Amino acid sequence: MTTSTKTAKIDRLAELTAQNETTSGASLWREAFRRLKTNKMAIIGAAIIAVFIVMAIVGPWLAPHSATALTWKSEVLVNQGKFVDSPRGGNWFGLDHLGRDTFSRFLIGARQTLLVGVVSMLIGLIVGAVIGAASGAAATLGGRLGQKIDTVIMRVVDMMLALPSLLLAVSIAAVMGQSLTTVMIAVGVVQIPIFARLLRGSMLAQGSKDYVLAAQSLGIRKRRIVVTNILPNSLSPVIVQATLSLATAIIEAAALSYLGLGNPDPAVPEWGVMLSQAQRFFEHAPMMAVYPAVGIIITALGFTLLGEAMREALDPKLRG
Structure with a gap:
């Protein structure tokens, strides 16, 4: 096959997929953004997320006091049940059981919570997307070997999905030991099968589109179609799931910290640790x-609202 013939077929593939890419690519996101701008649920979710991110970034500089200093320890009498947990001058959220400023710890703890949530989600997204893309490509390309690869990968993913997510995360954290890195890995591993299953299913759905059949009839190798068209057009639901997974990651990371599997230094503020310390009092x-x-x-609610709004905006059944 000459170079000119190959170029002509690739150009023809671009023409055949133009309509699909218009509805699934750039214009889909423009239409989704237009819907999001008029969606109250999306606006509220985005506002909550923006406040949370700003608080996490600039919180340590806005904190009026040190998060670890026992400045007011003499005012806290644990044995007598004397606490100043209500707002007062100089301590907007009161004091904790060691006489530390709760508001300062709350602000600084937001950064740790955001860090754990984002890193955990990225671990699940990247690893899950690689596994899902490999399985989806094997299933789409067909052949006996491809079907076997897809079957093996999906059975492993099914076994991971069969385990309760929190139980799996606790088991991983318990084996790896107490640390913030352990929490990130444990929560990230729980997210892997979700992204893998979602991307594989999306690729299989794209593989049945008319533009794929038309491209194959032109003699274009299916491997090229998978890489340049099917995979990019399958990413929309994965991006939406990443937003929703951030909410789940924050909750599960806080749960692990609450159970004592997070940062081994309890003086370092993190919302799950603060919740665990407050339980006794x-x-x-x-x-x-x-x-x-x-x-x-509220933070988990913000990511959930935005994720659900994005899902509705990208749903082809709702696009007119």
Whole structure:
């Protein structure tokens, strides 16, 4: 086959997929963004996320006091149940059981929570996408070997999905030992089968499109079609899932920290650690638990609202 013939076939493939790429590529995202701008749920979710990110980035500089200094320890009498957990001058969220400023710890703890959530999600996204793309490509290309590869990969993914996510994360964290890195890896591993299954299914759906059959009829190798067309057009649901997974990652990371599997230094503020420390003093100082709990709930809600709005905006059934 001459170079000119190959070029002509590739150009023809571009023409055949132009309509598909128009509805699945750039114009789809433009249409989705237009829908998101008028979606109240998306606006609220984006606002919550923006506040959380800004707080995580600049929080350490905005914190009025040190997060570890026991400045007001003399005012906290644990044995007598005396706590200053309500707002007062100089301590907007009151004090914790060691006389530390709760507001400063809340601000600085947001950074740790964001870091764990984002890194965990990226671990699940990258590894899951690689596995899902390999399985989806093997299934799409067909052949006995491709089917066997797809079957083996999906059975492993199914076994991971069969285990409760929190139980799997706790097991991994318990084996690897107590550290913040352990929490990131444990939560990230839980996300891997979700992304793998989603990308594989999306690639199989794209593989049945008319433009794939038309391209094959021109003699274009299916491997090129998979890499240049099927895979890029399959990423939309994965991106949406990444937003939703951030909410799950934050909750599961906080749960592991609450169980004592997070940062081994309890002086380092993190919302899950703060919640765990407040449990012992809930009767005398309930607000110690309320502040980090509300932070976790609202942040997870923001990512969930935005993710659900993106899912609706990208749903072809809702596009007119």
